Amino acid sequence: MRRLLALSAAALVLAACAANPFNADGIAVGASRQEVLARLGPPSRTVAIPGGERLQYSLQPYGQFAWMVDLDAAGRVTRARQVLDAVDFQRIVPGQWTRDDVEREFGPPALIERVGSWDGPILTYRWRDTDRSDMFYWVYLDGRNVVQRAHPGMEFINAPNDRN
Incomplete structure (x- = not known):
């Protein structure tokens, strides 16, 4: 029974990772750039946006998700979303x-x-x-x-x- 529960828990974790491989859902507005990097790792690309920068986390060419994490000039998250x-x-x-x-x-x-x-x-x-x-x-x-x-x-x- 314990083994079955462990396998079920592992399957749920894998399913959650497949839905959101970067685990970016919980990135809070106000989090620092360092906190984002610690949680998500290095971005696929960084681009300038008015008033700050955008960290792009993309699964292209084979994946189907791309997360954009916008930072203000102070390096704090203003928005994070799958686009x-x-x-x-x-x-x-x-x-x-x-x-x-x-x-x-x-x-x-x-x-x-x-x-x-x-x-x-x-x-x-x-x-x-x-x-x-x-x-x-x-x-x-x-x-x-x-x-x-x-x-x-x-x-x-x-x-x-x-x-x-």
Whole structure:
């Protein structure tokens, strides 16, 4: 019985880590930069934001989560959140946002692709929708790195072989 309880507890811990691999849910507003680094480790990338800096913790190219931890000029947390979701992607404004804006808000993409029918790079982000569907979000840039369009699409993992 004790072994079963230990295995159940281990499974719960692993499930919690899979949902939030950086354990960033409990980052408190006002925490110091050092406290964030002690809890989450080194960020994937650090970018400047007005009045401070943003620590980016991204699981791209294979993961589906990216946490942004915003710090003020004094190095204190002002906000921490997971941004690869439908609500945050809706903030992208075609014709106004640039590649720098997209990468500042969402971190580095999983892929940077090119296709013959589009004259510019396409940033591809992997994410998970609210119904836990595996998704892509594509951001199409023109030759000046300005967003021209952006939209979600399904990521078919372990899909049946449909070539027959």
